[in-house]
Structure formats: C-alpha cells, structure tokens
Amino acid sequence: MSETFLTAPVDDRSARDLAASGLRLALVDTADSAAFDAWIAADFRGFHSERPTPEVLEEARGFLADRRTTAVYDDPATSPVGTVNSWVAPLTVPGGEQVGAWAISSVTVAPTHRRRGIATALLGSELRTADRLGVPLAILTVSESVIYGRWGFGPATFAGEWRVDTKRVRWAGADTPGRLAFTEPDEYRATATAVLDRVMAGRPGEIALSPYLAERLIGPLKGSEDPNRYRLVRYDSVDGEPEGFVSYIVKGNDDFTKHSVEVVYLAAATDAALLALWRFLLELDLVAEVRAYTRGVDEPLPALVSDVRGAKLASVEDHLWVRILDVPAALTARRYERDGELVLDVIDDLGFAAGRFRLRVADGAATVEATDAEADVSLPIASLGSVYLGHATAPGLALAGRITGDADALDRLFRTATPPRLSTWF
Ligand SMILES: CC(C)(COP(=O)(O)OP(=O)(O)OC[C@H]1O[C@@H](n2cnc3c(N)ncnc32)[C@H](O)[C@@H]1OP(=O)(O)O)[C@@H](O)C(=O)NCCC(=O)NCCS
Structure with missing residues (x-):
C-alpha cells in the first residue's frame, strides 16, 4: 500500500536532530486513548486553554483521530513537550479547483522546552513529509504572525472583524424573501454540513471542513464557554432550498436594550442567504452591537446599511498562510x-x-x-x-x-x- 499522510513515518532528519538533544519524535497512535489524551492535554496547555475534562477529551479524541498526530517526548515523561497535527485539506483556489493542501495545526512547544529547536524540527518534519508525498503546498492559520515566515509561509488571505452599531443603522439592502427559522444542531447538522461544503467550495482561500471544523461553526463543542447561549438560525430560499445559516451568541449587560451579538459563523451559499442573514442580525431587537469575526475584507456590509459609519471594519489581520512546495503543480x-x-x-x-x-x-x-x-x-x-x-x-x-x-x-x-x-x- 502506498504511503498516506496518516501512515508515512516520522521524518528522519527531524528525528535525528531531536535525538541529538535527548528528545524523541513519534507519531501518536490515536487509538491509544491514554497517549492521545496526553497529546490533547499538551495541545490545550500550549494554547493556554483550560485543562480538558474527560468529556472534552472524549469528544476531541473522536474528532481529531483522523489527523496525522505527531509528538515530541522528553522520555520517560509521557506528556509530550511538542505537538503538531496535519491532514490533507481541499483548498479552493482561483477558478474553483480544490487542491489537496497539507494543513498544519496544533503547533505547540512546552514552555519548559522552548527555543531548543522543537518547532523547527516539527515544521521541518511536516514540510518534508508533505513534499515527499507530492502535496504541492502547505497551509496554516497562526496565533502569532512572526513565527512562520522562516519556513517559507506567506500570508495569503486576510480576515476582518466587523462591528455594527445596530441602533445607528437601518437595513438598506435589497428585499430578503425566503424563510428564516430557529433550529438545533442535532436536527440541522447534515443540512448545515452540505451548506458549508458549498460555501467552502465557492470561494478561493476556503478549505473543505472536516466534521470537527464544521461542528465548531454549527454549535458549541464540549467545554465551550456559555454553550446554552448558542442560537442557530437557518435560511431556506423561496423554493425551500437550504442556503445558509447563522450561529450566534447574545450577551447581556446592565442595559437590557443593549445586548451584544457575537456571530459564531454566518454561512451563505448564495447572495440571497447572505442578505437575509445579515438583515436578521442587524434587526434583532434589544441588541446594540453585532460583531462578526474572520469575515472577508470585502464583506458588503457598508452597502447594506443606511449609515456607512455604523458598520465598521474594526480590524484586519493576516489569516491563511501558504507555503508552496511544488511551484509548477x-x-x-x-x-x-x-x-x-x-x-x-x-x-x-x-x-x-x-x-x-x-x-x-x-x-x-x-x-x-x-x-x-x-x-x-x-x-x-x-x-x-x-x-x-x-x-x-x-x-x-x-x-x-x-x-x-x-x-x-x-x-x-x-x-x-x-x-x-x-x-x-x-
Ligand atoms: C511558537 C512555538 C511553537 C515556538 O517553539 P520553539 O520550539 O520555541 O521554537 P524553535 O526553538 O524551533 O525556534 C525557531 C525559531 O523561531 C523563533 N521563534 C519561535 N517562536 C517565536 C515567537 N513566538 N516569536 C518570535 N520568534 C519565535 C526562534 O527564536 C527561533 O529563531 P532562530 O532560528 O532565529 O533562533 C512555541 O513558542 C509555542 O508553543 N507557543 C505557543 C503556541 C503557539 O503560539 N503556537 C503557534 C500556533 S500557530
């Protein structure tokens, strides 16, 4: 059987470099729940998240088992001092083709072992393995923008945070026929996944989502803050076709007329869905502000409201980083x-x-x-x-x-x- 991203062995060079400092590079068997739990806990710790509960670990094991999962160990400790995982994600490129890209996530190094070349070994191992398997490019999203340039990644998409002062604006977009309805993740999951597939295939820079990545956009994962505050609203076209949804959280403050809405995800496979869902958010009563993150820098919001200054692009940040490995491909x-x-x-x-x-x-x-x-x-x-x-x-x-x-x-x-x-x- 030919090697896949899951079965390819760890990279020799990185394994040797780490062994020279007494460290061991290894793939984690995600069917071994003790080893996988230790890896997941190290990943959470790396990102300063809460210690995962047994319930969170169980969910994470289910969702992350299909990734190539790599750890660095300082034996005999069983908690990894370095983590990374990866998989081949279909990346939509200009023209609409979806290209298999080596997606890298969960890069962490224990603070007890920082600046000893562990990240260098992990990234080198990922890139050499991807290259050996003929994957033409690698991609990642980053918590800090200063880290990945040295490995040949460049920022290729930018994401905007939008804030709308809903007391200041009125809807100035086109009519919004179609139907909106509250729904629940359990009843809507399959439809939402199909909608997300259309959204992700429809725009260069998006990646087809694994069940884990889709689930985070549809409803709360175990251990999410305020899981009972999540709301999910679906949009179906006039013809009854599911074309979009929005998941969001409403947060209160001292003034009951001025709640704020945080959009978890707005999925719109069509312009009609985009219009109807934005209108829904902007016209929510008892709400003073709507915030949406990781939207396109070209989100058409300013054109959809009566007062352009009421819809602000509050920040723009680098988001997807691309590392080309095979120029012709x-x-x-x-x-x-x-x-x-x-x-x-x-x-x-x-x-x-x-x-x-x-x-x-x-x-x-x-x-x-x-x-x-x-x-x-x-x-x-x-x-x-x-x-x-x-x-x-x-x-x-x-x-x-x-x-x-x-x-x-x-x-x-x-x-x-x-x-x-x-x-x-x-
Ligand atoms: C970022 C992180 C993975 C770096 O790991 P590390 O093992 O200390 O990195 P290395 O020792 O291999 O360093 C490689 C190079 O990157 C530089 N570097 C690493 N992290 C850096 C940072 N946060 N800022 C600036 N430079 C950094 C190092 O100085 C070193 O440079 P040099 O080769 O010129 O000496 C680690 O600090 C970490 O786990 N951070 C928390 C989680 C995180 O931010 N992960 C990134 C997710 S996208």
Whole structure:
C-alpha cells in the first residue's frame, strides 16, 4: 500500500536532530486513548486553554483521530513537550479547483522546552513529509504572525472583524424573501454540513471542513464557554432550498436594550442567504452591537446599511498562510483572470521549491516549465505564497523589497477581482 499522510513515518532528519538533544519524535497512535489524551492535554496547555475534562477529551479524541498526530517526548515523561497535527485539506483556489493542501495545526512547544529547536524540527518534519508525498503546498492559520515566515509561509488571505452599531443603522439592502427559522444542531447538522461544503467550495482561500471544523461553526463543542447561549438560525430560499445559516451568541449587560451579538459563523451559499442573514442580525431587537469575526475584507456590509459609519471594519489581520512546495503543480492548479507570460526566479532557503520557471497563461489556464531564461520577477517562496490565492499583496511586497523586477506584471497576473477569504480557523 502506498504511503498516506496518516501512515508515512516520522521524518528522519527531524528525528535525528531531536535525538541529538535527548528528545524523541513519534507519531501518536490515536487509538491509544491514554497517549492521545496526553497529546490533547499538551495541545490545550500550549494554547493556554483550560485543562480538558474527560468529556472534552472524549469528544476531541473522536474528532481529531483522523489527523496525522505527531509528538515530541522528553522520555520517560509521557506528556509530550511538542505537538503538531496535519491532514490533507481541499483548498479552493482561483477558478474553483480544490487542491489537496497539507494543513498544519496544533503547533505547540512546552514552555519548559522552548527555543531548543522543537518547532523547527516539527515544521521541518511536516514540510518534508508533505513534499515527499507530492502535496504541492502547505497551509496554516497562526496565533502569532512572526513565527512562520522562516519556513517559507506567506500570508495569503486576510480576515476582518466587523462591528455594527445596530441602533445607528437601518437595513438598506435589497428585499430578503425566503424563510428564516430557529433550529438545533442535532436536527440541522447534515443540512448545515452540505451548506458549508458549498460555501467552502465557492470561494478561493476556503478549505473543505472536516466534521470537527464544521461542528465548531454549527454549535458549541464540549467545554465551550456559555454553550446554552448558542442560537442557530437557518435560511431556506423561496423554493425551500437550504442556503445558509447563522450561529450566534447574545450577551447581556446592565442595559437590557443593549445586548451584544457575537456571530459564531454566518454561512451563505448564495447572495440571497447572505442578505437575509445579515438583515436578521442587524434587526434583532434589544441588541446594540453585532460583531462578526474572520469575515472577508470585502464583506458588503457598508452597502447594506443606511449609515456607512455604523458598520465598521474594526480590524484586519493576516489569516491563511501558504507555503508552496511544488511551484509548477501549485501554479497550474489555479486559474488566472488575465493572460500573460512571466519568468519567475523563486528563492527557497529550505530547498523545496527553488528554481526558475516560465509561467504562461492562455485563456486563464497556466503552463509552467523550468527555464534558464532571464527572470522578469525574483521573489522568495513566502512572497509567492502571499500572492498565490489572488490577494493584492504584490505592490507592498515589492515596496518592501520582497519582490524584485516587474512586480506590476506579477500583480496583474495573480490578483483576482474578488479577494480570497478563509472564514474559519483550523
Ligand atoms: C511558537 C512555538 C511553537 C515556538 O517553539 P520553539 O520550539 O520555541 O521554537 P524553535 O526553538 O524551533 O525556534 C525557531 C525559531 O523561531 C523563533 N521563534 C519561535 N517562536 C517565536 C515567537 N513566538 N516569536 C518570535 N520568534 C519565535 C526562534 O527564536 C527561533 O529563531 P532562530 O532560528 O532565529 O533562533 C512555541 O513558542 C509555542 O508553543 N507557543 C505557543 C503556541 C503557539 O503560539 N503556537 C503557534 C500556533 S500557530
């Protein structure tokens, strides 16, 4: 049987590097609940979360068992001092293709063992394993933005936090026919999952969700804060087609007329669903503010309200980071909105993707071949990751010296009219 992301052994080089400092790199058998619980608890501790209860551990074991789960041990202690997990996630790229991307999560190092090269060994192991299995790119979402550039990741999508002062605005969008109804996760789960599949396939930057990632958007996981405050509202089109939902929490304060709403997730597979669900949120009575996180920077809210300043993009942050491992495979997987030709000189200090490539785009489809012709553009692999999904990052990177040569031509070729978006964490 050929190797898969689950069965491939740990990377030799990382295992050797760690062994030289008395540490052991190993895959965790997720069927061994004691070992898996210790790994999950170490992951929670790494992110400063509460100690997981037996109930939380049981749920997490069920949800996370299908990931490649790696630990670093300082034997004989059974609690890992380093954790990471990974799986191959279908990433939507411009043009709508879903490309298998090596998704990396749960990178933690015990504070007792920091800055001893454990993260370096874990990331090296992930990237070399992905590369060996022929996966063309790796992706992650980050808690700190300073960590992953050194491994060739570049920020490729940006996420906005929106705040709406609902006392200040009235609905100024189009009519919202269709039907809204409260529902419960247990009765709606299968439909919600189908809606999420459409949402994730419909926008570059989104990834198809595992049951765990979907579940977090539909309802509270075990151990969530305020699980009884979650509300779930579905939207069905005029024809009765399920096209969206919103999960949210209402929080109170001293003034009963000024609750605030935190949107857990707004899923809209169609424009009609997007309109109806935003309208629902903005017209909730006894609410003064609606907050939504991890939305696109192009969320159309300002156009949907009577007072543009009542709907604010409160912050914009880097969100999905992309690390290209195979330039020809990655660049031919996406489509382009303009035709053109460029010779790219790609620099990769880690050696995965370096080379000079001629990219030719005709009728939106690319061909890529190695060349020794003079380069039009020269850029480190992290910058190629940043422009890959279509976000307009090239001008800034050129100003900063992280793209040299004809950055305008690169921008024209890679940029998409609609910016990419990833609307969840993983
Ligand atoms: C981030 C984290 C994984 C780093 O682990 P680590 O084993 O200490 O990292 P390493 O020893 O391999 O360091 C690799 C390099 O990254 C740098 N680095 C690591 N963490 C950094 C941080 N938070 N800020 C800035 N630089 C950092 C190190 O200084 C080192 O640089 P050098 O190669 O120039 O010396 C660890 O601090 C951690 O678990 N943090 C909490 C969880 C977290 O934030 N995870 C990231 C989730 S996306």
